[in-house]
Amino acid sequence: MNLFSKHLWFYIFIISFVFASFGNAQEFRLRAHHLFWKNQEANTEREIDFGRGVSAKILGKYPILRDEGTVRYINQIGTGISAQLGRPELRYYFGILDTDEINAFAAPGGYIFVTRGALILMSNEAQLAGVLAHELAHVDQKHIVRKLKLQSTDRSVTSGIAQVLGGATLSAKIALERLNDLAFKMLMEEGLSKEDEADADQKALEMLTSLGYDPQSYLDYLQSLKPYLEQGQAKVLSKTHPTIIFRYNNLREFIMKNDLENFKGKKNEKRFRNKIATL
Amino acid sequence: MEALHQTQLNSFMLGKIKSVLIFSTLFLSTMVLADGGLAKEETRYIKGLGAVLREQPSFQSKKLTKLSRGTKVLTVETKGIWYKVQVGENQGWILRGQITNFPVKIKRFVFGQKIRLNSSSGRRIRLRTFTAVVGVKGLVDNKGEKISPYQTDYVALEWLESQPSDEENSVRFLTLSE
Amino acid sequence: MKKDFGIKSLLFSILIYSCFATAQLKADDTHYKNMLIGERAATMGGTYVAISDDSTGCYYNPAGIAYAVGDSLSGSGNVLHKMKTVYSETIGTEDWVRESETLVPNYFGVLKKYKSYSFCFSYVVPEAFIEHQDLVFDSPLSTVKKYYQSLHSEDITYLIGPSGAVRIGDSFSIGLTLYYHYRSFMRQQHYFLEETDGSYEVFYESKKQREDGVMPKIGMQWSPWSLLTVGMALDQTFLINAPSQGDLSYHNTDNKTDTASLFTTMNRTKSEVKRKLPTHLAFGVAYFPTPSQLYTVDIDYYQAQEKGRANIMNYSGGTEYYLNPTNAVRFGLFTNYTNLPDTDSSTVAPYEYIDILGASLGYTSYSSSSSITLGAIYTYGSGKAWLYSGSTTSRNMKRDSLTLLFSASSSL
Numbered sequence: 049m050n051l052f053s054k055h056l057w058f059y060i061f062i063i064s065f066v067f068a069s070f071g072n073a074q075e076f077r078l079r080a081h082h083l084f085w086k087n088q089e090a091n092t093e094r095e096i097d098f099g100r101g102v103s104a105k106i107l108g109k110y111p112i113l114r115d116e117g118t119v120r121y122i123n124q125i126g127t128g129i130s131a132q133l134g135r136p137e138l139r140y141y142f143g144i145l146d147t148d149e150i151n152a153f154a155a156p157g158g159y160i161f162v163t164r165g166a167l168i169l170m171s172n173e174a175q176l177a178g179v180l181a182h183e184l185a186h187v188d189q190k191h192i193v194r195k196l197k198l199q200s201t202d203r204s205v206t207s208g209i210a211q212v213l214g215g216a217t218l219s220a221k222i223a224l225e226r227l228n229d230l231a232f233k234m235l236m237e238e239g240l241s242k243e244d245e246a247d248a249d250q251k252a253l254e255m256l257t258s259l260g261y262d263p264q265s266y267l268d269y270l271q272s273l274k275p276y277l278e279q280g281q282a283k284v285l286s287k288t289h290p291t292i293i294f295r296y297n298n299l300r301e302f303i304m305k306n307d308l309e310n311f312k313g314k315k316n317e318k319r320f321r322n323k324i325a326t327l
Numbered sequence: 328m329e330a331l332h333q334t335q336l337n338s339f340m341l342g343k344i345k346s347v348l349i350f351s352t353l354f355l356s357t358m359v360l361a362d363g364g365l366a367k368e369e370t371r372y373i374k375g376l377g378a379v380l381r382e383q384p385s386f387q388s389k390k391l392t393k394l395s396r397g398t399k400v401l402t403v404e405t406k407g408i409w410y411k412v413q414v415g416e417n418q419g420w421i422l423r424g425q426i427t428n429f430p431v432k433i434k435r436f437v438f439g440q441k442i443r444l445n446s447s448s449g450r451r452i453r454l455r456t457f458t459a460v461v462g463v464k465g466l467v468d469n470k471g472e473k474i475s476p477y478q479t480d481y482v483a484l485e486w487l488e489s490q491p492s493d494e495e496n497s498v499r500f501l502t503l504s505e
Numbered sequence: 506m507k508k509d510f511g512i513k514s515l516l517f518s519i520l521i522y523s524c525f526a527t528a529q530l531k532a533d534d535t536h537y538k539n540m541l542i543g544e545r546a547a548t549m550g551g552t553y554v555a556i557s558d559d560s561t562g563c564y565y566n567p568a569g570i571a572y573a574v575g576d577s578l579s580g581s582g583n584v585l586h587k588m589k590t591v592y593s594e595t596i597g598t599e600d601w602v603r604e605s606e607t608l609v610p611n612y613f614g615v616l617k618k619y620k621s622y623s624f625c626f627s628y629v630v631p632e633a634f635i636e637h638q639d640l641v642f643d644s645p646l647s648t649v650k651k652y653y654q655s656l657h658s659e660d661i662t663y664l665i666g667p668s669g670a671v672r673i674g675d676s677f678s679i680g681l682t683l684y685y686h687y688r689s690f691m692r693q694q695h696y697f698l699e700e701t702d703g704s705y706e707v708f709y710e711s712k713k714q715r716e717d718g719v720m721p722k723i724g725m726q727w728s729p730w731s732l733l734t735v736g737m738a739l740d741q742t743f744l745i746n747a748p749s750q751g752d753l754s755y756h757n758t759d760n761k762t763d764t765a766s767l768f769t770t771m772n773r774t775k776s777e778v779k780r781k782l783p784t785h786l787a788f789g790v791a792y793f794p795t796p797s798q799l800y801t802v803d804i805d806y807y808q809a810q811e812k813g814r815a816n817i818m819n820y821s822g823g824t825e826y827y828l829n830p831t832n833a834v835r836f837g838l839f840t841n842y843t844n845l846p847d848t849d850s851s852t853v854a855p856y857e858y859i860d861i862l863g864a865s866l867g868y869t870s871y872s873s874s875s876s877i878t879l880g881a882i883y884t885y886g887s888g889k890a891w892l893y894s895g896s897t898t899s900r901n902m903k904r905d906s907l908t909l910l911f912s913a914s915s916s917l
Binding site for chain 2: 101105119123126127136225228250258310
Binding site for chain 3: 070
């Protein structure tokens with residue numbers, strides 16, 4: 049017993065290994081240089097690489113619309129929004145997918161797509177801005193990246209995508225390809241969580257108001273999606289939008305809370321109809 | 328021997344308590360002074376092309392001034408989607424989506440698919456994309472079989488990336504209203 | 506065994522010899538904070554018990570490394586350490602000035618994380634004393650034609666070993682370091698005295714000692730509420746063996762008595778006496794208000810295990826401030842009190858009673874995966890020294906030192 053108690057401190061230490069906890073802890077210890085580099089170029093570069101891979105798959109499924117006039121218009125609206133409210137280190141691309149389906153996608157790194165079917169359903173520029181802003185928010189908040197659990201629990205400053213995607217070997221490229229597939233599948237089939245969607249909706253409204261657009265128009269657009277869900281037509285939105293009612297209610301609440309009921313924003317209906325007339 | 332140690336410890340402790348108190352008081356006071364009352368203020372930067380500073384956290388409120396991109400602000404309070412910030416002598420509210428944690432001093436050049444980014448530390452990094460090498464066919468494994476069941480279209484992607492975009496014009500276009 | 510060489514020359518040689526016969530010819534084991542270790546800690550006055558969250562933390566508080574951000578390694582060294590000690594009016598009415606300059610790479614550590622476990626391997630030089638002196642006196646006294654003395658002394662302690670730490674829950678961590686302690690001490694002293702009548706003395710002494718031991722260090726850290734951490738660490742060095750050996754040889758001729766007599770002694774002594782090193786308990790608090798600011802204070806308590814040493818407490822405090830995410834500055838203050846008991850009228854040589862205070866300043870430049878640090882540490886102390894063997898008279902002494910440190914860290 050004497051011998052044991054003499055080295056008790058040692059045994060305590062060994063046993064404590066069994067009770068180890070996991071996950072992030074004491075974030076307040078991170079110093080300025082940790083936070084700065086955690087979000088810097090290395091991660092961004094790889095995020096863009098990853099996003100291109102996913103985008104290539106999206107474009108492999110849906111053909112891209114090359115109607116110069118319409119494309120230019122979408123680009124202008126999108127770039128105008130992203131230049132003011134997007135992540136400064138990214139360049140955003142806006143493409144139109146030539147399909148009757150009503151949908152919009154965002155791939156990491158700033159690649160945003162909206163379908164021809166969705167554009168035809170919209171009735172004014174505010175709605176377009178809203179949809180683009182919503183997708184922008186997904187990119188800004190890195191929802192997809194997070195959902196794929198690419199942000200590792202280890203707090204290494206070059207963790208996250210950099211760790212996973214940094215490899216140049218063939219096996220690393222295979223891993224990258226598989227991740228791309230996972231992301232693509234998620235976009236096409238599962239969709240993001242309804243919390244993420246609601247979050248992107250809110251951010252979209254914030255962006256709309258700061259740009260001077262009518263926020264109610266975005267809600268109108270969401271409403272206009274409902275019949276397509278209910279009727280179960282061929283144009284049905286994929287399972288990625290099962291939560292329209294949830295999102296709509298959330299947005300109503302958001303508008304009430306932030307006193308946006310009487311916000312007078314622009315709709316630019318005429319310009320919108322002009323530009324997408326060729327679709 | 329034990330008793331000797333004990334008394335030594337007691338008198339020694341009493342003598343040192345005073346210096347401990349003085350020492351720690353000095354340090355804690357410098358903390359408080361330096362920190363300005365331990366308020367939770369944080370430095371942020373205006374992103375985008377400018378933010379409107381308002382008197383109250385509401386869209387109906389009077390506009391005080393417009394803050395340009397990259398302006399350093401100090402956040403004081405938050406209310407819903409608004410942040411109360413201090414800029415030099417001015418204080419007002421701006422939308423929370425208009426500020427970012429990191430210094431905004433980045434210019435971007437587009438050069439085909441190779442994008443050169445000027446980081447805020449001034450260094451240029453080039454964006455490499457291994458996918459350009461892989462091309463349209465997609466990756467194959469050792470046996471030559473396709474790894475991914477999905478089709479890819481890098482040609483379309485490259486077309487998309489080559490579309491011209493002009494930030495200034497786009498923003499101007501956006502601000503037009505009918 | 507009294508030899509008559511003339512009172513003056515005797516006094517002179519005793520004077521010179523006894524000066525050097527003091528304990529200062531070894532590493533200074535009367536102070537515990539002679540060397541500050543690690544770039545972040547050293548530039549903050551050695552205050553690190555409540556932080557300790559990188560590869561330099563293995564030495565201060567192993568529990569802290571559980572919160573390290575990714576794998577890393579770091580190496581640091583004192584690229585310049587200049588120390589000057591002045592004993593007032595010691596050689597007659599002259600001050601005796603001793604200077605030393607060393608360059609010591611004093612830390613290397615590598616840290617690896619695995620989930621919420623962290624492992625570290627480090628090498629520390631907590632004590633390094635190197636002194637070389639060559640003195641030549643021509644006709645210092647009327648009866649002495651030439652006096653030459655040379656002294657070479659090196660006393661370096663090394664610690665090397667692994668550390669491990671684990672997080673338990675969100676706010677608690679525990680860690681352990683097991684160092685192997687190795688000390689190597691060598692001193693060689695030689696003097697030659699030639700009198701005007703041709704008599705001479707030749708003295709040679711060589712001492713060496715080696716110590717092998719273990720130093721376990723256990724630590725814990727706790728975060729009672731957000732932005733604040735509290736740390737505690739306990740360590741003690743246990744010596745396993747400490748063989749020492751001394752050679753003394755003395756040879757002289759005396760022409761005064763008209764008989765050329767040769768008196769020589771050659772003596773070898775050996776010893777296995779192990780010194781008893783103190784128990785060290787460290788306690789610290791750190792406050793992290795923002796990612797740019799950090800404030801911390803430490804108290805180090807040393808309980809002496811050896812007779813003739815006192816228990817002492819050292820205090821230190823430090824702060825770190827980030828000018829921007831790539832540049833940080835640090836400042837610290839610390840005490841380095843003597844572990845010798847208070848002196849009184851019965852104190853005899855050899856004895857040095859000096860309390861030292863220090864301040865440190867540092868700058869670090871960060872890049873995405875590495876950092877380099879430059880720092881400066883200045884210490885100053887004043888006290889008294891008993892230098893003349895068997896005598897109770899003391900002299901005032903002052904000591905100041907300047908250390909420049911350089912360090913580099915990289916993430917793995």
